[in-house]
Amino acid sequence: MTRPTLATLVPEEIEKIKAASLEILERTGVNIDHIEAREVLQAAGAKVEGERVYFPPKLVMEAIAKAPRQFTIHARNPSKNITVGAGDPVLAPGYGAPYVTLASGLRRKATFVDFIKFAKLSGSSANMGISGGVLVEPSDVAEKDRHNAMLYACIVNSDKPFMGSATGEKHAKDTLRMAGILFDGEKGILKQPVMISLINTITPLMLDERMVGALIAYAEAGQPVIIASLGMAGATSPATLASALALQNAEILAGITLAQTIREGTPVVYGSASSITEMRNGSLSIGAPEGAWIIATAVQIAHSYGLPCRAGGCLTDSKILDLQASYESMMSLQAAGMAGVDFVLHAAGILESYMSMSMEKFIMDDELCSMVRRFLRGTKLDVDDLAVQLIHDVGPGGQFLTSDHTYQNFRTEFWQPTLSNRETYDQWRLNDSLPMINQAEKRVNEIVDNYEIPYLDKSIERKLKEMAGI
Structure with missing residues (x-):
């Protein structure tokens, strides 16, 4: 299965950005307001002038x-x-x-x-x-x-x-x-x-x-x-x-x-x-x-x-x-x-x-x-997923709603919303016809009111609570 991929630049363009970054780090440097950090980086090969740290490309690439x-x-x-x-x-x-x-x-x-x-x-x-x-x-x-x-x-x-x-x-x-x-x-x-x-x-x-x-x-x-x-x-x-x-x-x-x-x-x-x-x-x-x-x-x-x-x-x-x-x-x-x-x-x-x-x-x-x-x-592309034999058996003008294949697959293949409304207009009107924000507000209250806090050992919870000052 191939995951959908979005690419905005070709590799050569990415390399231009990376090269520019290394030039910035080596030539302009970064102000680091921490004495220990500057000392550690200087010991590793960076140049330090006051709070400014200049990073050699070799140091950066080795760290990555x-x-x-x-x-x-x-x-x-x-x-x-x-x-x-x-x-x-x-x-x-x-x-x-x-x-x-x-x-x-x-x-x-x-x-x-x-x-x-x-x-x-x-x-x-x-x-x-x-x-x-x-x-x-x-x-x-x-x-x-x-x-x-x-x-x-x-x-x-x-x-x-x-x-x-x-x-x-x-x-x-x-x-x-x-x-x-x-x-x-x-x-x-x-x-x-x-x-x-x-x-x-x-x-x-x-x-x-x-x-x-x-x-x-x-x-x-x-x-x-x-x-x-x-x-x-x-x-x-x-x-x-x-x-x-x-x-x-x-x-x-x-x-x-x-x-x-x-x-x-x-x-x-x-x-x-x-x-x-x-x-x-x-x-x-x-x-x-x-x-x-x-x-x-x-x-x-x-x-x-x-x-x-x-x-x-x-x-x-x-x-x-x-x-x-x-x-x-x-x-x-x-x-x-x-x-x-x-x-x-x-x-x-x-x-x-x-x-x-x-x-x-x-x-x-x-x-x-x-x-x-x-x-x-995405989806799988095995023989059963392609369902060529099923399509052949049903043929032109048939339907798949009552097939075993549909029953076996729709729960895992189809996304089921918990908030989005897919009812017909008449069903929606019969079922309160709440705007989305009100449905979400109702759902917030249901979750908060009925939430079951996961088990945590009481002695551990007590120590954490003491440290939290609550």
Whole structure:
């Protein structure tokens, strides 16, 4: 079975972008606001002048070669383990939004109650492989305790893998300690990857102390990291898409080189989050077609290095759950799926250019994820699947509705919606004729109200709760 593939550039064009990135790294360099990181890179062969680090191409390419093409993240429930880079996309919910948008369209600051609800929606999803990280920023939890409270909520409400805090070395080490409690009891030593964390660059060409501190902590512990760049073409990146890709690639390679220099073989994901600037007001546009094109091209670049790629999601600039939110989300998700993205962050719930999350959109996006996953699965082409003999037996003018072949295959061959409505108009009118957003709102309440929290040993839960300060 051949998976649908979306390619935007030919290999020679990809090589031009890669060459430009190496020139940027060697000639312009990257500002790294972390003394230890600069010292480690200098010892490995990089040139350091103040905070500026200049990367020789040989150092970069040798570091890339040390990173694994795929890796497994282990869940506390082994049946929920995920493999990144194996061909099927790992889907993760929205990340980092400070606001929640209600079904009415009203936007407000996110709370810890919202966070728990999103954790339950993610835990119940058959499509999300990750329980979450910063599902939303709960404004009612003190910032010093927020990272532990969020991690506790993700761990308790789901037995899937989770995302670690990347807001500094201390927070990363808190995450590692909590993971140690979960997986190794009192030993606190992680023997295998059990989480993944998002390390963001600052475009153009900067890595700040908090992100680098977290990167070093996770790399030393052998835990996977996504090295992601979010350039705004026309603002923080040059306006042409080629230059935006070259700059993004340079930043990501700098982070990957640091990770491999800290610990050879650290699992890393090439993270693309760049898009364009809405030039009329200077804001980021993530629902633009150029953003979907960057997603597809970034996958080609990442895979040409032998690296798994993070990009895409149900991305939109819309402020509410409307038609714009739907068509932009499907465009970016389908592009990610067809291009072969390995890790799809923001796969469900995100609105307003990463600024807000919607529970109703989470439900609708989850349906989109299911649709795209079915599209990517394709079909088998065995003799029974081709059904030539059946077609011959039925012949012209016949029907297949009552055949055994249909009965044996339709449940696995046909995608079945949980939200989309396929009734006739008359059936729809008889069955409440609820608009989609109201159906999604109803579904949110059903999931949250009836959610069964996975079993977790009470002594472990108590230790995690104490550390979370809840």
